[in-house]
Amino acid sequence: xxxxxxxxxxxxxxxxxxxxxxxxxxxxxxxxxxxxxxxxxxxxxxxxxxxxxxxxxxxxxxxxxxxxxxxxxxxxxxxxxxxxxxxxxxxxxxxxxxxxxxxxxxxxxxxxxxxxxxxxxxxxxxxxxxxxxxxxxxxxxxxxxxxxxxxxxxxxxxxxxxxxxxxxxxxxxxxxxxxxxxxxxxxxxxxxxxxxxxxxxxxxxxxxxxxxx
Numbered sequence: 001x002x003x004x005x006x007x008x009x010x011x012x013x014x015x016x017x018x019x020x021x022x023x024x025x026x027x028x029x030x031x032x033x034x035x036x037x038x039x040x041x042x043x044x045x046x047x048x049x050x051x052x053x054x055x056x057x058x059x060x061x062x063x064x065x066x067x068x069x070x071x072x073x074x075x076x077x078x079x080x081x082x083x084x085x086x087x088x089x090x091x092x093x094x095x096x097x098x099x100x101x102x103x104x105x106x107x108x109x110x111x112x113x114x115x116x117x118x119x120x121x122x123x124x125x126x127x128x129x130x131x132x133x134x135x136x137x138x139x140x141x142x143x144x145x146x147x148x149x150x151x152x153x154x155x156x157x158x159x160x161x162x163x164x165x166x167x168x169x170x171x172x173x174x175x176x177x178x179x180x181x182x183x184x185x186x187x188x189x190x191x192x193x194x195x196x197x198x199x200x201x202x203x204x205x206x207x208x209x210x211x212x213x
Contacts, residue, residue: 035060036058036059036060036062036118036121036123037058037059037060038056038057038058038123038124039057039058039059039096039194040055040056040057040098040194040198040199041056041124041198041199041202041205041206042054042055042056042114042116042123042124042128042205042206043055043056043198043202043205043206043210044130044205044206044207044208044209045209046209047130047131047132047133047170047208047209048132048133049106049108049109049132049133049134049135049136050104050105050106050107050108050132051102051103051104051105051106051132052102052103052106052112052130052132052209053100053101053102053103054066054080054100054101054103054114054116055098055099055100055101056098056099056116056123057096057097057098057099058096058097058099058118058123059094059095059096059097060097061082061084061097062082062097062118062119063079063118063119064079064080064082064099064101064116064117064118065077065078065079065080065101065116065117066078066080066101066103066114066115066116066117067114067115067117068103068112068113068114068115069112069113070110070111070112070113071111071112071113071129075113077117078101078102078103079101080099080100080101080116081099081100081101082097082098082099083097083098083099083100084096084097085097085098090190091189091190091191092190092191096190099116099118101116106132107132108132108133108134108135109131109132109133109134109135109138109139110131110132111129111130111131112129112130112131112132113127113128113129114127114128114129114130115127115128124206128206128207129207130206130207130208130209131169133169141169141170142167142168142169143168143169143170143171143172144163144166144168144171144172145171145172145173145174146159146171146172146173146174147173147174147175147176148174148175148176149173149176149177149178149196149197149200150179150196151178151179151180151192151196152195152196152200156196156200157200160200160201160203163201163204164201164203164204166204168204168208169208170208170209170210170211171204171208171209171210171211172210172211172212172213173210173211173212173213174213175212175213177193177197177212178192178193178195178196178197179192179196180192
């Protein structure tokens with residue numbers, strides 16, 4: 001069976017690259033096969049000294065969870081809230097499902113490993129990691145600040161590669177996250193945000209949070 005969708009809206013858009021996974025969703029007394037298409041790779045939100053939010057998006061609904069713990073240690077699993085958006089709402093040629101998992105009771109300034117799951121299948125290859133923030137008034141943080149992200153140009157992708165190779169704890173964005181499509185359609189649509197922000201910066205968005213102004 002398919003998971004029912006709830007309605008909330010942080011971010012939800014399409015991606016220029018997708019990852020197709022075939023997995024088995026197990027329900028009591030029945031097993032059904034389902035193809036899961038990853039639209040938006042996992043990214044972090046609102047990382048604090050004791051919590052973090054992991055978000056990703058797929059074309060299909062399903063039982064979404066995040067398995068996490070300190071590297072090499074024991075793990076626990078938390079259910080994600082799945083929010084469904086119709087094609088009529090997003091302007092995309094398909095319905096979209098965003099999955100948002102909140103991780104609580106974390107230790108400050110500590111590295112954690114995590115895997116977003118659909119059923120029992122990891123939606124990405126390997127295990128991602130992030131570090132919680134230090135307690136306010138202690139420690140140090142390193143950050144990058146940028147703005148006017150662009151339209152997928154060669155220059156934007158070059159800067160994205162430099163960011164991915166850098167070591168920082170958070171990113172600050174000064175605005176103008178995504179401009180309009182080359183055919184003149186609007187700025188900041190579901191399509192442009194994923195194609196020209198989340199897809200381009202996905203290598204570091206999965207390990208450090210971005211805070212836009």
